[in-house]
Amino acid sequence: xxxxxxxxxxxxxxxxxxxxxxxxxxxxxxxxxxxxxxxxxxxxxxxxxxxxxxxxxxxxxxxxxxxxxxxxxxxxxxxxxxxxxxxxxxxxxxxxxxxxxxxxxxxxxxxxxxxxxxxxxxxxxxxxxxxxxxxxxxxxxxxxxx
Numbered sequence: 001x002x003x004x005x006x007x008x009x010x011x012x013x014x015x016x017x018x019x020x021x022x023x024x025x026x027x028x029x030x031x032x033x034x035x036x037x038x039x040x041x042x043x044x045x046x047x048x049x050x051x052x053x054x055x056x057x058x059x060x061x062x063x064x065x066x067x068x069x070x071x072x073x074x075x076x077x078x079x080x081x082x083x084x085x086x087x088x089x090x091x092x093x094x095x096x097x098x099x100x101x102x103x104x105x106x107x108x109x110x111x112x113x114x115x116x117x118x119x120x121x122x123x124x125x126x127x128x129x130x131x132x133x134x135x136x137x138x139x140x141x142x143x144x145x146x
Contacts (some may be wrong), residue, residue, distance in 0.1 A: 028060040033076060046097035050076055052089075062086065064117035068127050070144050075107055077116045077127070079140070088114050114140065 009014040033050040037056040054063040065078035076092045079086040082104075112131045119129035130137060 006022060025057050026091075028056050029112065030054040030060070030063040033065060035097070035099075036076075037097060048093065048097050048099050050091050050093075050099060052080060053077060054079065054081075061115050061118075062113060066116040066119040066127065066129065067140075068119075068121050068144070070125055074145065077119070077129070079114060085110075086113060088116070112138075112140070 031053055033052065034047065035050065036047045037045040037047050052065075056063050062079055063121050068075040068077060072095070076091045076093070078089055080089045081087075087104050089104055092098070092100045092102060112133050113130055114129055114131045119127050121127050127142040127144075129140045129142060131140055132138075
């Protein structure tokens, strides 16, 4: 028999977690990302770290990252708080291990809260990322140029 409550969006909501709570909050953290490259014999070729600091209270929906493989580079997309606003950042890793920070994704409408960890890569250069806007769930499409 299936447990239908585990599939319900209301089952794991903020309301049910805090309804009978004694006002203790939980803080979720997602910090640095370590990137390691090994050859076919298991020997370490290079290593690097993307430095980030993320935290959220009561939910881990907006923290963590999404990995996008566009063929020549790996893109790491995640939210970073800057001036009290969550901005979507994009870091790339080249095959030789060099990390580059791409410009922050601008022209994003205010009020959208992205959830990159739930994003899905749907083609070689395209990613769909869910987001919240005024208590509605919507989706953003990111296109990468080749």
